[in-house]
Amino acid sequence: MSDRDGNDGTNTARRLGGGMALAEMLKAHGVGPMFGMGGFQLLPFYGALAELGLTHHLVNDERAAANAADAYARVTGRPGVCDATLGPGATNLVTGLVESLNAGVPQVVLIGDANRAHAHKNMTQEARQVEILRPAVKELIRVEDGARIPELLRRAFSVATSGRPGPVVLAVPEDVCHGTFDYDVDDFTADPDTLAIPARRIRPDAGAVARAARLIAGAARPLLLVGGGVHLSGAYAALQALAEAQNIPVAHTIGGKGSIACSHPLSAGLFGRYSRIANDLIETADCLVVVGCKLGEIATKRYTLIPPEVPLVHIDIVAEEIGRWRRPEVALWADARAALEDLAAELSDGAAQARAARKDYGAEVGTRMATWRAEAASRLESDERPISMARVVHELNRFMPEDGILVADGGFAGHWTGLLYDTKRSGRGYIANRGFASIGYGLPGALGAQLAAPGRAVVGVTGDGGLNMSLGELETAVRAGANFTLIVVNNAASGYVKALQHAMFGGRYQSSDLSEIDYARVAEAMGCRGIRVEDPGALAGALAQGLAERDRPTILDVVVTRDPAKMLPGVDARTLEIKPGDRPA
Numbered sequence: 001m002s003d004r005d006g007n008d009g010t011n012t013a014r015r016l017g018g019g020m021a022l023a024e025m026l027k028a029h030g031v032g033p034m035f036g037m038g039g040f041q042l043l044p045f046y047g048a049l050a051e052l053g054l055t056h057h058l059v060n061d062e063r064a065a066a067n068a069a070d071a072y073a074r075v076t077g078r079p080g081v082c083d084a085t086l087g088p089g090a091t092n093l094v095t096g097l098v099e100s101l102n103a104g105v106p107q108v109v110l111i112g113d114a115n116r117a118h119a120h121k122n123m124t125q126e127a128r129q130v131e132i133l134r135p136a137v138k139e140l141i142r143v144e145d146g147a148r149i150p151e152l153l154r155r156a157f158s159v160a161t162s163g164r165p166g167p168v169v170l171a172v173p174e175d176v177c178h179g180t181f182d183y184d185v186d187d188f189t190a191d192p193d194t195l196a197i198p199a200r201r202i203r204p205d206a207g208a209v210a211r212a213a214r215l216i217a218g219a220a221r222p223l224l225l226v227g228g229g230v231h232l233s234g235a236y237a238a239l240q241a242l243a244e245a246q247n248i249p250v251a252h253t254i255g256g257k258g259s260i261a262c263s264h265p266l267s268a269g270l271f272g273r274y275s276r277i278a279n280d281l282i283e284t285a286d287c288l289v290v291v292g293c294k295l296g297e298i299a300t301k302r303y304t305l306i307p308p309e310v311p312l313v314h315i316d317i318v319a320e321e322i323g324r325w326r327r328p329e330v331a332l333w334a335d336a337r338a339a340l341e342d343l344a345a346e347l348s349d350g351a352a353q354a355r356a357a358r359k360d361y362g363a364e365v366g367t368r369m370a371t372w373r374a375e376a377a378s379r380l381e382s383d384e385r386p387i388s389m390a391r392v393v394h395e396l397n398r399f400m401p402e403d404g405i406l407v408a409d410g411g412f413a414g415h416w417t418g419l420l421y422d423t424k425r426s427g428r429g430y431i432a433n434r435g436f437a438s439i440g441y442g443l444p445g446a447l448g449a450q451l452a453a454p455g456r457a458v459v460g461v462t463g464d465g466g467l468n469m470s471l472g473e474l475e476t477a478v479r480a481g482a483n484f485t486l487i488v489v490n491n492a493a494s495g496y497v498k499a500l501q502h503a504m505f506g507g508r509y510q511s512s513d514l515s516e517i518d519y520a521r522v523a524e525a526m527g528c529r530g531i532r533v534e535d536p537g538a539l540a541g542a543l544a545q546g547l548a549e550r551d552r553p554t555i556l557d558v559v560v561t562r563d564p565a566k567m568l569p570g571v572d573a574r575t576l577e578i579k580p581g582d583r584p585a
Contacts, residue, residue: 012185018146018177019044021188022110022170023052025153029190031081031108032072033057033451033480035065039085041112041174057451057480060472062089064444066096066167067433068473070105071407071441071448074431077196077234079106079160080448086112086174087125090133095438097136100167103255103435104232106160106197107167108153113142115174130171138166146176150187158191161199164318165232198233204315204334204342212289212313212330213346217354219287219311221361222248225271227299228255228434229292229317235337236260236426239291242344245351247358248289249365251278253299254418255434256292262422265366272299274419274569277368279305289343290314290328292336294321298434315339380420386561387536389489390569392461393420395539396487399547400424401457405449408432409442409462411496412567413489417461419569440469443486447473450482457547458484464514465494471522477553478527485546485554488519495567502564509564523555532557 016024022045026034033055038046049056059065062084069080080100084090090111100107111133113119114126134140139159141152156168193199216222230239239259243250243266250260251271260267271278279301282288288310293299295314300306306326314328315336322331332339347354355362373380380394393416400406402424408417414432423429431449433441442462450458462470467488477484489495498512520530529552531542539558546554561567 014183014185015180016183017044017048017180018149018172019046020048020051021146021149021181021183022153022172022177023048023054024188025150025190026081027052027054028188029153029157029195030078032076032078034081034083035059035068035448036083036110037062037065037085037089039089039112041086041114042083042110042172042177044177045083045110045172057476059444059476061470062092063096063440064447064470064473064476066093066100066107066109067441067444068448068451069107069109070096070100070103070433071431071445072452073100073105073107074231074428075405075449075452079108079157081108081110083110084112085125086114087127087129090129091127094133094136095436097133097167097169099433099436099438099441101137101435103228103433104164104166105435106165108156108160109137109167109169111169111171112177113171113173117175119173133169136167137169140169140171142171143173143176146179146181147183149176149181150183150189154191154194157194158199161194161197165197198335201233201335201338202317202333203338204332206342208330208332209339209342209346212332213343215287215311215313215329216246216248216289216343217347217350220358221281221285222246222287222289223268223281223285224248224250224289224291225252225282225293226250226256226259226291227253227293229315229336230256230259231428233292233317233336235292235340238337238340238344240264240426242340242347245344245355246347247355247362249281249362251281253293253434254414254432257418257421257430257432258423258427261425263424266362268365269369270419272305273301274415276372276419277365280368281365283307285310288312291340292316294324295326383536384561385535386491386559387533387539388566389416389560390420391536392487392489392539392558392560393417395543396459397422399540399543400459401547404429404457404459405453406430407442407445407449407458407460409445409460409466410437410439411466412463413442413461413466415496415569439463439466442466443470443473443477446484446486447477447480447482450484451480459546460484460486462486462488463495464488464490464492464517464519467519468514474523474526474528474553474555483550483553485543485556487556487558489560490517490519490557491560491562491567492516493562493564493567498564499567502567519555519557523553523557528552529554530557531555532559534559
């Protein structure tokens with residue numbers, strides 16, 4: 001190697017192994033804990049992590065690595081990092097990566113790839129993994145020249161954090177990771193704009209903002225419908241300022257919970273398949289402002305909820321999402337915060353008049369919510385045994401601290417907490433994997449969230465089916481010192497499926513029952529604190545113990561109702577039951 005000298009005579013050249021170059025670039029980007037399972041192709045990379053003092057947690061299944069990195073990214077706004085080896089390691093990531101892709105969560109993912117000198121000769125565990133993973137991520141980059149590692153990792157962070165964020169895979173061939181290459185010391189730098197989301201903001205077209213403002217100003221009952229894009233943009237203050245200035249209620253999707261505090265007087269709660277009062281407000285609205293929401297199946301009750309005659313303003317960072325199935329009167333292609341700020345500015349001259357004109361409308365939210373609470377009280381405070389899910393979430397609302405983080409698994413756990421859990425401030429105090437909504441996220445999600453926020457209380461909610469899919473990560477959590485509390489809603493069933501079978505077919509069930517398992521004993525055997533809860537009166541004490549004693553993970557095995565008619569919030573949210581004859585979509 002010939003030396004490349006700077007003008008001052010100092011040597012600016014370095015010869016490094018590919019694995020060390022990867023690790024140095026991750027260090028330059030200030031990454032947090034990484035999650036993965038090692039393999040031969042990336043061995044030098046793991047050695048470099050140890051040498052540089054970077055934190056890496058071995059998981060027991062690669063999907064858990066992607067899920068933990070996803071939750072870490074949601075809490076911090078910084079890209080999560082996970083890795084996997086060639087073949088089954090890489091393909092095991094698919095479900096977790098699609099979750100991040102659909103939900104707009106930034107990740108940078110390293111996978112080992114086949115030695116370029118022997119690829120396509122049936123090497124051990126070789127697969128067409130690049131083709132498998134490419135549609136599951138925002139971008140896939142294969143490193144063909146080890147000297148380009150710094151450049152390509154910068155590219156990965158840029159793509160992961162820009163526009164709608166998402167996961168980016170860097171496929172590293174064995175000979176690249178194990179080889180050595182020439183670099184310049186200046187190569188190992190990060191673009192500070194791409195260390196967290198949103199990397200770069202775009203403002204909406206001024207003319208479109210003016211048209212949207214005219215629609216809102218002329219409406220007596222406008223309504224804000226917000227999704228996860230508010231979190232991605234960090235648009236909390238802008239959203240609240242516009243809502244308060246104009247007296248406009250705010251309803252949210254499951255992924256958008258926390259866009260405004262659920263306790264805020266203008267918060268109408270969840271809209272879509274499950275709703276307290278928000279769906280009723282949608283029916284009487286004369287202008288809908290959709291912010292960072294894709295208006296998918298759940299949010300729209302299978303595309304039936306949004307009245308076709310009501311003018312719609314749609315704000316989204318991805319232009320292709322606007323008008324996917326419902327044509328808006330005004331489309332604002334923009335960062336959510338920027339668009340909300342511009343709308344507020346455009347509406348500012350008449351804000352006081354509009355706020356006064358909508359005084360009764362704004363107050364209606366509190367009145368309706370109080371009525372809902374009174375009607376739902378018997379379920380929320382139920383003493384029935386086995387325990388009602390409504391009572392479980394009611395106790396969570398009582399005991400979770402203002403800065404606590406609730407992580408909800410897919411299906412059963414997400415629907416109940418999505419409807420009934422109340423955040424006490426805006427921000428990512430509630431995480432649900434609604435991008436793909438697979439079960440098995442609750443435990444690794446709680447792991448990633450706790451490592452992202454070690455000083456905050458983290459509670460995960462999963463079903464027994466979800467825990468069965470990720471049980472090995474209890475060992476990971478103990479080893480990592482992630483001392484969260486995990487509630488297992490134990491109904492000895494795949495509860496969501498069984499409830500739908502009940503609603504659609506009466507008493508006929510197929511492949512929806514699980515064995516009765518004492519998960520508290522399982523947790524104790526794996527090094528956690530296990531508490532089995534069968535009496536609703538014991539819920540408060542068990543939850544308080546889990547939140548107070550943070551020396552190890554606490555697993556609350558909560559025996560909940562076995563009645564399929566009570567397993568889901570249902571379509572009648574006031575009674576929190578599925579009504580006979582209903583056919584949920």
